[in-house]
Amino acid sequence: MMHPPDRDGYFGKVWEIVRQIPAGRVSSYGQIAAMIPAPPGVDPGGYDRVRARWVGQAMNAVPPGSDVPWQRVINSQGQISLPRGSAAAEEQRNLLEAEGVEFGLNERIDFADFGWEGPAPAWCEAHGYWPAPPLGSRRKGPDQLSMF
């Protein structure tokens, strides 16, 4: 294959980052994707959006018995992306609940409570990753509104 998602060890990079997610916290495909610098020849624009699916592929490729906590990676909506009712989805939910992650309405996880803020900036720089973007779609604080 000319351009497998695993080029430049993409899967390995994803797994390395996922391994940094502590128990009881969750990340998103997009957040992981945005941390991995674009390989040469790839348009940086829209990179995170493009690679978000590849992160999913990387999760799907995690070998059984691996130390990669794949269950801690969910979609940007705070929900499990696996098909509802599937064995894999049930397993993911059970694993997360065992870590203390709570599901709200419609099986949704609140990033404000369980979202991962990413590895330490020093770790990112040491490993050549970009700092993790915030979770929860929008962090635009209406906090300044409260002043007025």
Next chain:
DNA sequence: CGTTTGACTACGC
């Protein structure tokens, strides 16, 4: 070899 389909996401209605 063209078409469909993803463990995605942002955006519009």
Next chain:
DNA sequence: CGCGTAGCCAAAC
């Protein structure tokens, strides 16, 4: 807040 659409790139049909 839910649903549909567009964009994306590779793998599976």
